[in-house]
Amino acid sequence: MQPYPNIRHLTFLIALAEQKHFRRASEACNVSQSTLSAGIAELESLLGVRLAERTRRSVMVTPDGLRIVEQARRILHETEQLLGLGKMASNPLAGRIELGCIPSVGPFLLPRFLPFARQHLPDLVFGLREDKTPALIERLADGRLDLVLMAFPYDIGPFEIEMLFDDPFRFVCPLDHPLAALAEVEAARLPVEEIMLMERENCLHRHALPVFATWPNISDAAYSATSLHMLAAMVAEGLGSTLLPELAVAGGLLSEHRVAAIPLAEGANSRTIGLVWRRQSPRAAGFRMIAQLIRRWIADRRQQDSQSPLP
DSSP states (O other): OOOOOOHHHHHHHHHHHHHOSHHHHHHHHTSOHHHHHHHHHHHHHHHTSOOEEEOSSOEEEOHHHHHHHHHHHHHHHHHHHHHHHHHHHHOTTOEEEEEEEOTTTHHHHHHHHHHHHHHHOTTEEEEEEEOOHHHHHHHHHTTSOSEEEEEESOOOOSEEEEEEEEEEEEEEEETTSTTTTOSSBOGGGSOGGGEEEEOTTSHHHHHHGGGGTTOGGGGGOSOEESSHHHHHHHHHTTSOEEEEEHHHHHTTTTTTSOEEEEEBOTTOOEEEEEEEEETTOTTHHHHHHHHHHHHHHHHHHHHHOTTOSOO
């Protein structure tokens, strides 16, 4: 009978592909470098293909190796699901969930929500990864993530989506700005010529643009930034104004800046925060329970402070 590769072989190969270095890959697998190297060589012998090209300083996975890496990830994911079926059947909210989140959501929601979640879901552990939406969706598709917390609208393809809450924008400007004293700002009054936005590649850029529907050239704003913290600092220095999601403002983004954060008048567009997972996931029931818990937490916070949806 022909011998088969084992899970250990596949784990070694995936680590090597991700780390591109034998020492770092062996550390990630918690084995010696010689053990990992021997495992890769044995896998190459079993499959009859060259998986990696070695140099003194780095490792490059071959095209054949990359195709096998993708298959190995699927096999490991299916194996993990197999091992967890019994436990998940009795308690879908037990074990570890790999959760991905985008930078404009995770830092402002998770540090406040997770202590609440720990009280209600004591058997659940979250592994967290922050990245841009395309990278998170790629990891979700190949099984490296179980769940993604992200903002919509966004076309993600064939995944299950559970919408959680709306996250409207606030107009953020220096304290001496002509609009700074208003209780709310009509979209038509926003100073398009001074607005700073996130870089084009960021989904928050696209979410903010519909506010300026009557100004098609807003995408050519004078400044753009790679993070919300940078935008906040630029406004504080008097370089312009911006739109920031209320979630970030209420989560403390502006706590160190002397700026005004004014709600937009009713009817202005907002983004929607949601959870995404693979439709075939056996943990879907648990993910829906997590979504319910987030909505419950949001509702509690809104009840505590009618001026701001989050603490």
